[in-house]
Amino acid sequence: ExxxxxxxxxxxxxxxxxxxxxxxxxxxxxxxxxxxxxxxxxxxxxxxxxxxxxxxxxxxxxxxxxxxxxxxxxxxxxxxxxxxxGGARRSESPQGGNGGRRHSRSTSPHDESNPKRRRIxxxxxxxxxxxxxxxxxLSPELVQTRKQLIEYSRDPKYVLGTILNSTRHMSFPKSEWLAIIKGQAIDLNKVITGQFSIAHERQHVESIGDGIQLLFGSSTPTKTVSMQSEWITAWTKVAEATAFVFPHRRRELEVYRQYVMDLFTSSANFVHERIILLDRKLRNEAVGRRDLELSDCTRFGHWERSFLNDNGAAYLESKPKVKDTSKRGGGSNSGGGGDSQKKSAEPCRRFNDEHCPSNKATCCYAHVCSRCKRNHPLPKCDRPAAVPE
Incomplete structure (x- = not known):
């Protein structure tokens, strides 16, 4: 011993x-x-x-x-x-008695907003x-982020107002500013939509009683992030806005940007959509807890396997589901169709790059040549490309 x-x-x-x-x-x-x-x-x-x-x-x-x-x-x-x-009876007496001395007993920050509220x-x-x-x-950066989020939660609308009236704030969707203030995940689709939108973002809330509110003017993203270049554009704005609210997170945001860029550059083009899904999951995971930074890239291995591998659970779950009609008679030529969701007539870009992981039956796009619309990928097309006039 x-x-x-x-x-x-x-x-x-x-x-x-x-x-x-x-x-x-x-x-x-x-x-x-x-x-x-x-x-x-x-x-x-x-x-x-x-x-x-x-x-x-x-x-x-x-x-x-x-x-x-x-x-x-x-x-x-x-x-x-x-x-x-007997102290309890004295504290219940009117203020004219000895109650004044009892009111100064608590200096807890929980009691500052309402001295009469019972302390939890x-x-x-x-x-x-x-x-x-x-x-x-925890790291000093995580501790600082947590302290700021706790403070912002007292009045997030006030914090948003100070940001929007700041002379140094950047152009960024109001809804996503509020997401940063509340410690929520940012919607890259809304960010890139706002990047190219010429419409003003105006929203107002109408209360109809019983705690029910209706939001008017809520912007639905008209553009989605689906390529590396679009992700870079959106993330640059996200990192700048996040660092405006949390300056101490600049290094974390840069490390994460480099991590995702390495995934893009080391993967074939047809994997890029999976990387974008992975990015969405990682950012949701990070804001869903208070002990994880985006720069903790070594902790993302299991998510990488789940989203980027052909047999990864998350990747397979994200693929479009197809109904099996073979057991109901008629096969694929029977009436009523087979796909559970509407297929697009647009030629599949990954099929034309000879890298589509889906087959003709499961892919959301048409497996046809983007030049002649026949059943072969573009590199095997014998029709000459059109010469621009």
């Missing part, structure tokens, strides 16, 4: 993060249940975190966060005891306790 206690193990972060979080959460709850004193709780927490004694490390920050929770619980327990001995006990919200501990292991 002496050898183990004297062994100098100083990992870079918090080792066994999930186990440490559970230990600390249990210790906080035990202190709330009055199973031991605050001094004992502090000692046990320091022992539970491997790097708690390393000055300036993630463990020290995590331990400090736990101590703040203990302070809050200690204060709440003391207030509860005071109310139990964060110690009973286990995810809040865990977040305080986990935040010590």
């Amino acid at each position: 002496d050898d183990q206690s004297n062994r100098p193990t100083v990992p870079a972060g918090i080792a066994g993060q999930a186990e440490v979080i559970k230990k600390c959460t249990d210790l906080v709850q035990d202190f709330r249940d009055k199973k031991f004193s605050k001094a004992v709780a502090c000692t046990k927490i320091m022992q539970a975190i491997p790097t708690a004694f390393v000055e300036g490390g993630a463990g020290e920050r995590a331990a400090h966060s736990c101590f703040e929770i203990l302070d809050q619980i200690e204060k709440e327990l003391a207030e509860a005891a005071a109310r139990g001995s 006990n964060d110690a009973l919200l286990h995810w809040v306790v865990e977040d305080i501990i986990v935040e010590a292991t």
